Each structure stands twice: as C-alpha cells, then as structure tokens.
Amino acid sequence: MLKKFNVTGTCIPNKHYIVDISKKIDKIMELIDGEEYFVINRPRQYGKTTTLFLLDNKLKESEDYFPIKISFEGIGDLIFDDENRFSKGFMKILERTIEFENVELSKFISSNKEGVETLDDLSYFITKFVREINKKVILMIDEVDKSSNNQLFLSFLGMLRNKYLLRSEGRDCTFHSIILAGVHDVKTLKVKIRSDEEHKYNSPWNIASDFEVDMSFSKEEIMTMLENYVEDKKVILDKEYFSEKLYFYTEGYPFLVSKLCKIIDEKIMSDGEFIWEKEYMDIAVKEILKDSNTNFESLIKNIENNEELYDFVKRIVLDNENINYIKTDNIVSLGSIYGILKEKDGVCKINNKLYEQLIYNHMMMKVIRQDKKQES
Ligand SMILES: Nc1ncnc2c1ncn2[C@@H]1O[C@H](COP(=O)(O)OP(=O)(O)OP(=O)(O)O)[C@@H](O)[C@H]1O
Ligand SMILES: [Mg+2]
Incomplete structure (x- = not known):
C-alpha cells in the first residue's frame, strides 16, 4: 500500500510520509x-x-x-x-x-x-x-x-x-x-x-526542567519527508525549492507542512501525473486558505474568544505595529501558547505567513462589513 501525507493525528512511519525527527x-x-x-x-x-x-x-x-x-x-x-x-x-x-x-x-x-x-x-x-x-x-x-x-x-x-x-x-x-x-x-x-x-505559587510540577527542543521543522528536516515521498512514489520534484518554500510559508509548523504537501499530492497533481511543478506551491497556499480545517478553526476561535488577544493581534496584522515581545505579559504568553505569536528580533510576530494571511483576511472582512454598515 502506498503511503500518504497525514493531517489527522499521529504519524506512523510505515503508513505516512513523515519528517525524520x-x-x-x-x-x-x-x-x-x-x-x-x-x-x-x-x-x-x-x-x-x-x-x-x-x-x-x-x-x-x-x-x-x-x-x-x-x-x-x-x-x-x-x-x-x-x-x-x-x-x-x-x-x-x-x-x-x-x-x-x-x-x-x-x-x-x-x-x-x-x-x-x-x-x-x-x-x-x-x-x-x-x-x-x-x-x-x-x-x-x-x-x-x-x-x-x-x-x-x-x-x-x-x-x-x-x-x-x-x-x-x-x-x-x-x-x-x-x-x-x-x-x-x-x-x-x-x-x-x-x-x-x-x-x-507552589506548583506541583516545579521540579520540571524547561523543555527547549525546537519542535518545528527546519528546512533540512522538511526535505527528509520529500525524500521519503520521492523514493516511495517516484514523483519528480525540486526538493531544494519545495523544502525552502514549505518552510517559508509555515515556519516549519508540523501540521501546516504536511497539509500543504497533502494538497499538492492529492488535489493539485492530476491522476497519473508524477511531477510537482513549481507553481503548485502557490496554488496549494491559495487552496489551504480557501478551505477551513480544524487547525485554522481553533486558531480563529482562540482569537475570537479573547477580546484583548484579538485587539493585540489586530495591531500587529492590520496596523503593522512593532510591539516588543515580553514573555511575562499575559497576552503575549497566551498568544504564544496558542501558536499565534512568536518572537523575532525582540518583536512580536505572527507565527507564520499562512496564519498571518488567514488572520488578515478574517479581520479585514470585519472592517469591510463595518464600513458598509456606516455607508448605509
Ligand atoms: N514527524 C512528522 N512528519 C510530518 N508531519 C507531522 C509529523 N509530526 C506531526 N506532523 C503533522 O502534524 C499533525 C499533528 O501531529 P500530532 O497529532 O502528533 O500533534 P499533537 O501536537 O499531538 O496535536 P494535538 O495538539 O492535536 O494533540 C499530524 O497529523 C501531521 O500532519
Ligand atoms: Mg496529540
């Protein structure tokens, strides 16, 4: 049986194409x-x-x-x-x-x-x-x-x-x-x-050591999944180009990496075709943003359920504000726990380009609706 890219739960090496971690x-x-x-x-x-x-x-x-x-x-x-x-x-x-x-x-x-x-x-x-x-x-x-x-x-x-x-x-x-x-x-x-x-202040788990292993995939790690795929399914693709691009859009967020690959493999590449054209990458990005998925739904739910977080994220995405990344701040910390925010050069950034686009579209829609209301 051919392997597949997996986007629902645990990845099993002999069933799924996986990143070598x-x-x-x-x-x-x-x-x-x-x-x-x-x-x-x-x-x-x-x-x-x-x-x-x-x-x-x-x-x-x-x-x-x-x-x-x-x-x-x-x-x-x-x-x-x-x-x-x-x-x-x-x-x-x-x-x-x-x-x-x-x-x-x-x-x-x-x-x-x-x-x-x-x-x-x-x-x-x-x-x-x-x-x-x-x-x-x-x-x-x-x-x-x-x-x-x-x-x-x-x-x-x-x-x-x-x-x-x-x-x-x-x-x-x-x-x-x-x-x-x-x-x-x-x-x-x-x-x-x-x-x-x-x-x-007496945590029952204060003996725990910090866990600092970077769980996102590097470009090199993403390439191991593509290699696994190419070898198994005999597809022709530019591994260097695709691992770079996958990293560029996702910052190595595991679900997003697998999801984009799955879209190219199962939706974009036509039956009987065994080649990933370079333009498939941008088509996949459009596709992923068009449809909803559990990951995006929980991301939007997390922002919608917390007004302060919503406003904070809005200032970053719509107003392009540079806000210092202060880890001890409640909202910064919550946004990071949810995987929305990350620190880059001391400043708060949205975790990855896909999330940024998704949040932008979502928030912009509200602004447009608001404008329409005021016009009428
Ligand atoms: N090694 C890997 N290679 C490729 N994709 C992976 C890998 N690990 C995780 N993923 C992707 O991330 C998705 C989620 O993986 P997993 O269920 O292990 O995460 P989780 O952090 O336990 O999720 P949850 O918070 O929902 O419990 C997988 O379905 C797959 O799409
Ligand atoms: Mg889990």
Missing part, C-alpha cells in the same frame, strides 16, 4: 538520560503525540528502558471524583497499557489493586512496581490539558514530585523520567485553580 528525539533522550521530569508543551498539532509515539518505539528498542505511554483523553471525569477512584483508575490504565506486551506484569498490577485507596497507597505501589520492573521506567502522559484543570490531578503530580525529591536523596524508588504532553505548561495552570495563598 531523530535529532529532536536524540535531544529528548538526553533529558531522559538526565532523569529529568518535563512537559512537552506546544500548540495544537505541533507533533507532540507523534513525538511520544516515536520516542516510545525508540525506548522499547533498548533493554535498559521500560517506557509506559498513556493518555488521559477519553477516560471521563469520574476518575477525578476522589482519591480512591483515581488511584485505582490510574492502576487500571497502567494494567491495560502493559497487558499487550507483558501479561505477567499486568497481573502484578491487578493483584496489587485491592489495597490501594489513597494517593499515598498509590505512591507505595509505584515504588513496588518500579522495583519489580527493575529497569529505567519512563512514564509518558499525553493530553494532560483537560486533567490539569483538576485538583486531584495536581495532587497526583504533587505526589510524583515528592517521590522525585525523595529519590534524589536516595530514599525512594520511582519513575526514572516523566514526560507530560499538552498545550499548556502545567506550571502556568496551577495559579488559576489554586485560590488559597499558600499554594498559589
């Missing part, structure tokens, strides 16, 4: 080897889940590691009702995840479930569990955004943090490394939910 994986491996706990916090469709998937595969290749990749997506809210439910629920997720590959270990979890009723019991179970495995156990939790609004989840992180601290004193045995993935940084979320003064 092994350099990013290597950098993440360094953090893991350093026993770090961290959050891969990046905007929507920035390749977080794909990265965890590839990382999980890589870790499995080695005898030294025992990776466990879970997601809190779709588990419902009941699990967060009380400690008892949560602790048992967490063990159940572990059990099911491990069952596929290691029946013995999943039985071990099952036989321990009985006595676990509190987070403290769960903590002790984790110690026994990690001892039982006797390898470097790496816990990866994807989609933490929904759960991180929850007090119980934060207490769970607090418990893991405690174990991390005890481990450094040589007094506990716990996960070698923990990786959370989501749009928000857990450190920034706690302020919103914890109202009492004491906890306000």
Whole structure:
C-alpha cells in the first residue's frame, strides 16, 4: 500500500510520509538520560503525540528502558471524583497499557489493586512496581490539558514530585523520567485553580526542567519527508525549492507542512501525473486558505474568544505595529501558547505567513462589513 501525507493525528512511519525527527528525539533522550521530569508543551498539532509515539518505539528498542505511554483523553471525569477512584483508575490504565506486551506484569498490577485507596497507597505501589520492573521506567502522559484543570490531578503530580525529591536523596524508588504532553505548561495552570495563598505559587510540577527542543521543522528536516515521498512514489520534484518554500510559508509548523504537501499530492497533481511543478506551491497556499480545517478553526476561535488577544493581534496584522515581545505579559504568553505569536528580533510576530494571511483576511472582512454598515 502506498503511503500518504497525514493531517489527522499521529504519524506512523510505515503508513505516512513523515519528517525524520531523530535529532529532536536524540535531544529528548538526553533529558531522559538526565532523569529529568518535563512537559512537552506546544500548540495544537505541533507533533507532540507523534513525538511520544516515536520516542516510545525508540525506548522499547533498548533493554535498559521500560517506557509506559498513556493518555488521559477519553477516560471521563469520574476518575477525578476522589482519591480512591483515581488511584485505582490510574492502576487500571497502567494494567491495560502493559497487558499487550507483558501479561505477567499486568497481573502484578491487578493483584496489587485491592489495597490501594489513597494517593499515598498509590505512591507505595509505584515504588513496588518500579522495583519489580527493575529497569529505567519512563512514564509518558499525553493530553494532560483537560486533567490539569483538576485538583486531584495536581495532587497526583504533587505526589510524583515528592517521590522525585525523595529519590534524589536516595530514599525512594520511582519513575526514572516523566514526560507530560499538552498545550499548556502545567506550571502556568496551577495559579488559576489554586485560590488559597499558600499554594498559589507552589506548583506541583516545579521540579520540571524547561523543555527547549525546537519542535518545528527546519528546512533540512522538511526535505527528509520529500525524500521519503520521492523514493516511495517516484514523483519528480525540486526538493531544494519545495523544502525552502514549505518552510517559508509555515515556519516549519508540523501540521501546516504536511497539509500543504497533502494538497499538492492529492488535489493539485492530476491522476497519473508524477511531477510537482513549481507553481503548485502557490496554488496549494491559495487552496489551504480557501478551505477551513480544524487547525485554522481553533486558531480563529482562540482569537475570537479573547477580546484583548484579538485587539493585540489586530495591531500587529492590520496596523503593522512593532510591539516588543515580553514573555511575562499575559497576552503575549497566551498568544504564544496558542501558536499565534512568536518572537523575532525582540518583536512580536505572527507565527507564520499562512496564519498571518488567514488572520488578515478574517479581520479585514470585519472592517469591510463595518464600513458598509456606516455607508448605509
Ligand atoms: N514527524 C512528522 N512528519 C510530518 N508531519 C507531522 C509529523 N509530526 C506531526 N506532523 C503533522 O502534524 C499533525 C499533528 O501531529 P500530532 O497529532 O502528533 O500533534 P499533537 O501536537 O499531538 O496535536 P494535538 O495538539 O492535536 O494533540 C499530524 O497529523 C501531521 O500532519
Ligand atoms: Mg496529540
């Protein structure tokens, strides 16, 4: 079966044309080897889940590691009702995840479930569990955004943090490394939910090291996907030209890169044709802006839902204002979390040219409608 460009969820190397991200994986491996706990916090469709998937595969290749990749997506809210439910629920997720590959270990979890009723019991179970495995156990939790609004989840992180601290004193045995993935940084979320003064600045995840791996694709990385495509489908294209242009329009935003390629491959190139003409690039840009997609919808929703952010972005896009990029500012920070804003030479810029055009069209339309109203 021929591979395809993928724009919905995880990219699987033997099904999809993908960018080779092994350099990013290597950098993440360094953090893991350093026993770090961290959050891969990046905007929507920035390749977080794909990265965890590839990382999980890589870790499995080695005898030294025992990776466990879970997601809190779709588990419902009941699990967060009380400690008892949560602790048992967490063990159940572990059990099911491990069952596929290691029946013995999943039985071990099952036989321990009985006595676990509190987070403290769960903590002790984790110690026994990690001892039982006797390898470097790496816990990866994807989609933490929904759960991180929850007090119980934060207490769970607090418990893991405690174990991390005890481990450094040589007094506990716990996960070698923990990786959370989501749009928000857990450190920034706690302020919103914890109202009492004491906890306000005491993040349950303040042990986390900064995650500075650049998750966008460089021009060279984009070229690896084109090479993969050319080799597989025998299409003729100028790799240098297209990787440069794809980077130019997207700044390497993973979803946008794959989406443009998919449009050229499946919409623009006619059946039986196996060549990417240079003008296809501009046609693809027009196409992507013409139709909506989940990524654009969530971008527009994020600006429309926050008046201050809307006005701020408007000043950059319509008024061409140069506004200093101050990371600690709420709106600058929010715009960056959503992947709308980025810093360039100390100034706030829109993340990429496609977003800039999209936002310009969207906002300009309002101005035009306003003008029409005033005329009549
Ligand atoms: N290595 C890659 N090569 C090519 N495209 C990729 C790669 N990684 C991600 N993408 C593109 O980005 C899209 C989103 O990827 P993924 O689901 O991994 O991101 P995410 O950050 O987990 O998204 P979400 O925030 O929705 O959970 C993919 O469907 C694909 O179009
Ligand atoms: Mg994801």
